[in-house]
Amino acid sequence: MLTIVKEQLSSLSATPLYLQLADMIRNQIRDGGIRTGEALPSERELSDAVGISRVTVRRAIETLLREGLLSRRHGSGTYIAPRIEQPAALLAGFSADMRNRGLMPGSHWLDRSAGLPTPDEAMTLALSIDQPVLRFARVRMADGEPLAIERAVVPAQFLGSVDDVQDSLYAALDLREARPVRGLQRLQASLATAAEARLLSVPVGAAILRIERRGFLANGMPVEFTRSAYRGDRYDFITEVRELRQEPGRQP
Amino acid sequence: MLTIVKEQLSSLSATPLYLQLADMIRNQIRDGGIRTGEALPSERELSDAVGISRVTVRRAIETLLREGLLSRRHGSGTYIAPRIEQPAALLAGFSADMRNRGLMPGSHWLDRSAGLPTPDEAMTLALSIDQPVLRFARVRMADGEPLAIERAVVPAQFLGSVDDVQDSLYAALDLREARPVRGLQRLQASLATAAEARLLSVPVGAAILRIERRGFLANGMPVEFTRSAYRGDRYDFITEVRELRQEPGRQP
DNA sequence: GCCTTTAACTGGTATCTACCAAATTCCGCG
DNA sequence: CGCGGAATTTGGTAGATACCAGTTAAAGGC
Numbered sequence: 034m035l036t037i038v039k040e041q042l043s044s045l046s047a048t049p050l051y052l053q054l055a056d057m058i059r060n061q062i063r064d065g066g067i068r069t070g071e072a073l074p075s076e077r078e079l080s081d082a083v084g085i086s087r088v089t090v091r092r093a094i095e096t097l098l099r100e101g102l103l104s105r106r107h108g109s110g111t112y113i114a115p116r117i118e119q120p121a122a123l124l125a126g127f128s129a130d131m132r133n134r135g136l137m138p139g140s141h142w143l144d145r146s147a148g149l150p151t152p153d154e155a156m157t158l159a160l161s162i163d164q165p166v167l168r169f170a171r172v173r174m175a176d177g178e179p180l181a182i183e184r185a186v187v188p189a190q191f192l193g194s195v196d197d198v199q200d201s202l203y204a205a206l207d208l209r210e211a212r213p214v215r216g217l218q219r220l221q222a223s224l225a226t227a228a229e230a231r232l233l234s235v236p237v238g239a240a241i242l243r244i245e246r247r248g249f250l251a252n253g254m255p256v257e258f259t260r261s262a263y264r265g266d267r268y269d270f271i272t273e274v275r276e277l278r279q280e281p282g283r284q285p
Numbered sequence: 286m287l288t289i290v291k292e293q294l295s296s297l298s299a300t301p302l303y304l305q306l307a308d309m310i311r312n313q314i315r316d317g318g319i320r321t322g323e324a325l326p327s328e329r330e331l332s333d334a335v336g337i338s339r340v341t342v343r344r345a346i347e348t349l350l351r352e353g354l355l356s357r358r359h360g361s362g363t364y365i366a367p368r369i370e371q372p373a374a375l376l377a378g379f380s381a382d383m384r385n386r387g388l389m390p391g392s393h394w395l396d397r398s399a400g401l402p403t404p405d406e407a408m409t410l411a412l413s414i415d416q417p418v419l420r421f422a423r424v425r426m427a428d429g430e431p432l433a434i435e436r437a438v439v440p441a442q443f444l445g446s447v448d449d450v451q452d453s454l455y456a457a458l459d460l461r462e463a464r465p466v467r468g469l470q471r472l473q474a475s476l477a478t479a480a481e482a483r484l485l486s487v488p489v490g491a492a493i494l495r496i497e498r499r500g501f502l503a504n505g506m507p508v509e510f511t512r513s514a515y516r517g518d519r520y521d522f523i524t525e526v527r528e529l530r531q532e533p534g535r536q537p
Numbered sequence: 538g539c540c541t542t543t544a545a546c547t548g549g550t551a552t553c554t555a556c557c558a559a560a561t562t563c564c565g566c567g
Numbered sequence: 568c569g570c571g572g573a574a575t576t577t578g579g580t581a582g583a584t585a586c587c588a589g590t591t592a593a594a595g596g597c
Binding site: 086 | 549550551552553558559560561
């Protein structure tokens with residue numbers, strides 16, 4: 034049973050009502066107040082139980098649908114979706130990714146410098162070849178063991194100097210309000226070169242997962258171009274795919 | 286300049302108005318009627334140009350925002366997002382994936398049989414060990430060359446018999462209205478075993494991209510468990526990542 | 538001339554209302 | 568008792584309206 038407390042919603046708050054309601058429902062789902070498969074109260078019930086309009090209730094439900102927490106069936110009701118594991122790769126940087134997996138992130142620097150873009154970097158970052166970029170190359174560790182080599186290139190305009198990046202590139206971009214909200218990643222299986230093998234302490238010819246990521250701002254401007262090489266024996270990449278049109282589902 | 290033809294919208298049509306409008310705008314963007322960066326007419330303008338309410342216009346725009354075609358700025362306007370390539374892996378089966386890449390899909394069967402699930406198959410498909418499953422194993426080809434080995438397992442309840450699957454597994458599932466709408470994929474780099482090397486005509490120890498996919502219905506029921514081995518030298522996997530909260534973007 | 542203020546845009550949230558369409562429930566007929 | 572069909576309940580779409588909140592550009596004052 035879902036218990037919605039009318040008094041917890043405030044139209045004076047800065048956050049919109051529909052997000053407040055969404056949070057409320059999300060928390061109750063997380064805290065186990067409602068079992069999976071169980072139905073939510075109908076939109077009309079919710080609406081006048083909480084004293085907000087049905088349209089607003091629907092908006093709240095829609096955000097939760099998009100997160101995959103609920104599923105709707107026309108004519109039947111709105112149900113709590115079965116617990117699903119979150120894909121690890123939700124536009125998280127390496128540090129966040131590792132923490133999600135319960136591992137201790139670490140790194141040591143290979144290179145941190147300013148310079149000019151190579152032709153293909155200029156191309157993918159939509160720069161002219163005289164606009165400076167910053168380069169960050171690190172060996173990334175998980176629980177003290179080398180896991181990946183990461184080489185990031187960022188247009189200098191988005192970061193003051195290379196020293197702004199201490200632990201996390203994304204944290205530094207966040208401060209400048211230049212955190213990417215969208216990314217395109219390319220994954221490929223390959224073999225370790227001699228240099229990579231040495232840095233990752235694996236034999237030459239070991240399996241390597243190469244990930245190339247481009248990060249974009251909301252307006253589409255590219256901010257990040259990162260090429261990584263992950264140890265194939267220690268790392269797997271989880272991703273979620275959906276249909277574009279998310280229509281109401283069926284349920285027996 | 287965007288030209289919206291009022292007469293093309295019909296409230297009699299089966300598809301809702303907001304989707305009709307979204308299609309209309311989407312087509313004009315694709316056909317290059319409007320340049321990237323350019324602003325759409327304001328919601329109010331659109332609204333009374335087409336003769337539909339602003340709420341409906343907003344719904345149309347929202348679906349295009351989610352597809353990444355538009356970006357909105359509070360107080361400023363709605364803009365065409367810069368052209369972005371579509372991620373190939375949009376819950377497409379192998380055949381559709383290959384056609385997207387401009388390659389001719391093909392396959393030859395290794396196995397097509399009914400049986401009982403192994404313990405880990407039963408686990409991931411949420412079956413008991415006495416519920417029958419169908420197995421499909423194929424070598425997948427692109428333009429006549431072997432590209433991947435694909436082994437799919439589907440609970441028998443979702444397909445009549447193994448003969449229902451001719452070319453495409455997804456087409457067969459579609460007919461029974463059991464097409465997955467959501468999938469979780471796990472990618473890992475690895476090396477070719479002797480058996481794989483023979484089937485894919487690569488040397489033993491070549492780079493292999495292993496993809497494990499679980500497909501789910503809208504209600505969360507698992508319908509598909511597929512393990513594939515792709516040639517690392519011929520295949521790369523493209524994926525898109527987003528922030529959960531998609532808020533309006535900034536633009537200079 | 539420049540800077541500040543103000544007014545006129547823009548999208549963002551929220552209301553009430555009406556009706557359509559899919560599922561389910563209930564009831565009466567055979 | 569079983570089945571079919573009507574009534575009810577659920578979500579889905581669409582409208583008109585009001586006001587709030589950022590942005591931008593024009594109007595005003597210095």
